[in-house]
Amino acid sequence: MSKSFQSPSGMHDVFGEQYDYFEKIREVFSRMATTYGFEGIEIPIMENAKVFSRGVGEHTDIIEKEMYAFKTKGGDQVALRPEGTAGIVRAYIEHNLYTKSQPIKFFYFAPFFRYERPQAGRYRQFWQFGLETIGKGGPVVDAQIIAVMYNVLRELGIKDLMIEINSMGESKCREDFEKVLKKYLRKESSSLCADCKRRMKKNPLRVLDCKRCIKVKESAPQIVDHICPKCREDFKKVLEYLEELKIPYDLNSFLVRGLDYYTNTVYEFFAPGEEGRLALGGGGRYDGLAKLLGGEETPATGAAMGVERTVLLMKNDGIKVEKEKPKIFIAQLSDLAKRKCLKLFEEFREAKIPVSESFGQDSLKGQMSKANKMKVDYTLIIGEEEAAEDRVIVRDMESGQQESLSTKEVVKEIKKKLK
Ligand code: ATP
Ligand code: MG
Numbered sequence: 001m002s003k004s005f006q007s008p009s010g011m012h013d014v015f016g017e018q019y020d021y022f023e024k025i026r027e028v029f030s031r032m033a034t035t036y037g038f039e040g041i042e043i044p045i046m047e048n049a050k051v052f053s054r055g056v057g058e059h060t061d062i063i064e065k066e067m068y069a070f071k072t073k074g075g076d077q078v079a080l081r082p083e084g085t086a087g088i089v090r091a092y093i094e095h096n097l098y099t100k101s102q103p104i105k106f107f108y109f110a111p112f113f114r115y116e117r118p119q120a121g122r123y124r125q126f127w128q129f130g131l132e133t134i135g136k137g138g139p140v141v142d143a144q145i146i147a148v149m150y151n152v153l154r155e156l157g158i159k160d161l162m163i164e165i166n167s168m169g170e171s172k173c174r175e176d177f178e179k180v181l182k183k184y185l186r187k188e189s190s191s192l193c194a195d196c197k198r199r200m201k202k203n204p205l206r207v208l209d210c211k212r213c214i215k216v217k218e219s220a221p222q223i224v225d226h227i228c229p230k231c232r233e234d235f236k237k238v239l240e241y242l243e244e245l246k247i248p249y250d251l252n253s254f255l256v257r258g259l260d261y262y263t264n265t266v267y268e269f270f271a272p273g274e275e276g277r278l279a280l281g282g283g284g285r286y287d288g289l290a291k292l293l294g295g296e297e298t299p300a301t302g303a304a305m306g307v308e309r310t311v312l313l314m315k316n317d318g319i320k321v322e323k324e325k326p327k328i329f330i331a332q333l334s335d336l337a338k339r340k341c342l343k344l345f346e347e348f349r350e351a352k353i354p355v356s357e358s359f360g361q362d363s364l365k366g367q368m369s370k371a372n373k374m375k376v377d378y379t380l381i382i383g384e385e386e387a388a389e390d391r392v393i394v395r396d397m398e399s400g401q402q403e404s405l406s407t408k409e410v411v412k413e414i415k416k417k418l419k
Helices: 016-036 049-055 085-094 139-155 171-191 194-200 204-209 214-218 229-244 309-317 335-350 362-375 382-388 408-417
Strands: 045-047 069-071 075-081 104-111 125-134 160-166 263-272 279-283 301-304 328-332 354-358 378-383 391-396 402-406
Touching: 016 104, 016 125, 016 139, 016 309, 045 049, 045 085, 045 263, 049 075, 069 139, 069 160, 085 104, 085 125, 085 301, 104 194, 125 139, 125 309, 139 229, 139 279, 139 301, 139 382, 160 229, 160 362, 171 194, 171 204, 171 214, 194 204, 204 263, 214 354, 263 301, 279 309, 309 378, 328 335, 335 354, 335 378, 335 382, 335 408, 362 378, 378 382, 378 408, 391 408
Parallel strands: 328 354, 328 378
Antiparallel strands: 045 075, 069 075, 104 125, 125 301, 160 263, 263 279, 279 301, 378 391, 391 402
16 A cells, blocks of 8 residues: 555554553553542633633743744634643633632643753653543642552552652742842853853742753752741652652652643652653643633643653553453354344444454454464354354353353353353
8 A cells, every 4th residue: 555644743643452452541640630520621722822822831842942833724823732731720710610619620631832952751642641620629639639649650550650750839938039049140150051141030849850951950059948937848748758658759859840820839750761761741730820820820830741652661661561362253244244243233232242343354264263372261152043043152262162142042052051
């Protein structure tokens, strides 16, 4: 076949084994989130571009370099969502969710878009699973969100998780610290990379995130030394809750996260990958975001993990996902048999016995080989003769023994055998 088209660069079709991993993560995550009282939310994949530029921040990589923004035919400036939080807070304000019992707890599993240079573990369309708690709650809620994510990753079989954690203080602390940091960076500006020279003026905290300016960072002032006593107290509480839950963490005073809206506790999850450690995701508190989007100051905190990176790790660690295996295979020969088999399939499905078929295939040999590959317990065969007599041949795949049963009793009989 000639391949005239390919998927857009950095965007992938998800199917086969990859899809099974996605489904496994979605299943474990939504079950866990529901247990902790989170409700699912789906929001549009695009928003007014200002939701992101105001919320995430103009001078962040996500907005400056990575956003898919365009004008619609109607003239609206929109953007494909690069992350989940800003849109969910927009929805919280739009639907007056602050008038409901607080906090509002949402979970999502969804695709996001960033115009990045595609490479392993970095795509232009990627998926995240995330949590947001909006409207009420202090440090205990931060700890709970960390715990949910930790438990999800653990249940998926990921070991050796590392959580790095820091506090950025509330916006006042952050502003004060930015002044101190700017002063320091100005002194060191000749050793900064080109990006950081620019960041230094508009978003100095981002310098602490830079992978190139390690030397300058080493002797930089530390944010935890500059936050107010209340913020310090709150941060201490988060750490105490984590200790209570026996969730291991490392303090990292350079951790600032890329986005503008974070305040107070921020963290990132890592696990050992094939080439060094892999960042799985992160989160933090964002009490100022609702206000940036036109609402009122609202306590809120959330986290998001990358699905593809979680899959990558699961594969590296040799973690397999098990699908429910069919126990029965229905094979057919002749047109009349096909009709009977279609009906029989429905009966097994309704009886909740996992069943499989290959009705599109006419040769019995092909069907039997498929049944063998699927390692089913029994294959049910209906040929022309059986179809006419309303009977079915039941083959025990292990012993090879066959018996003939009436189609009316076959579901009941198989149920007995499987017990
Ligand atoms: P990085 O420093 O790796 O660019 P980030 O700070 O941009 O990460 P976040 O915005 O915190 O990432 O997103 C949380 C998680 O989502 C990341 O840890 C990662 O697992 C995943 N993620 C982010 N961007 C991409 C991408 N382009 N492709 C695949 N996964 C991504
Ligand atoms: Mg990034």
